Amino acid sequence: VLFTNSRFQDFLSSLPRDSAAAEFARPGIESRYLRIPGILQEAFSRLNEDILVKPGEAEGRVYLLRAFSVDLPEGDGPGGTAVIVRDVTREHEVQALKDDVIGLASHELNNPVASICLGLETLTRRGDKLTPEMRSRLCETLHGEARRLQMLIRDWLDISMLNNGT
Secondary structure, eight states: OOOOOHHHHHHHHHSOOOTTOEEEEOTTSTTOEEEEOHHHHHHHHSTTOEEEEOOOTTTTOOEEEEEEEEOOOTTSOOOEEEEEEEEOHHHHHHHHHHHHHHHHHHHHHHHHHHHHHHHHHHHHHHGGGSOHHHHHHHHHHHHHHHHHHHHHHHHHHHHHHHHHTO
């Protein structure tokens, strides 16, 4: 290991100590070693591939690792491997929130749609057997559910416009 910065050191300290760690001497620092956890060894073996790392579930941090070959100019010594570690915790939190919103929206939209479908199926298959009063009540219910669906869609569009600044 020729170089690490403080953020990389923070990343290393967040990783659980695993028995697969290898020790690499840090040049210029005698008798001090940097333990390289197994996940970094995996990154070294999978060049140019993204590896997602969630070191400690309690901390909630998420990192993206990518290792790549580094060629040095002739005479500067052999090349090596570099690893870029990106903290993508925020992106994962945002994605989780989006997933929650999509799940909520799907659930909220599904209820009136299911009621409308059931009511229309009843009218189609049994409408001739319903009394005029029951047909009227069913149509009112369908109209109410359609209005509810329309209001939900309008609310989601308003939220979207607020997020876009319009």
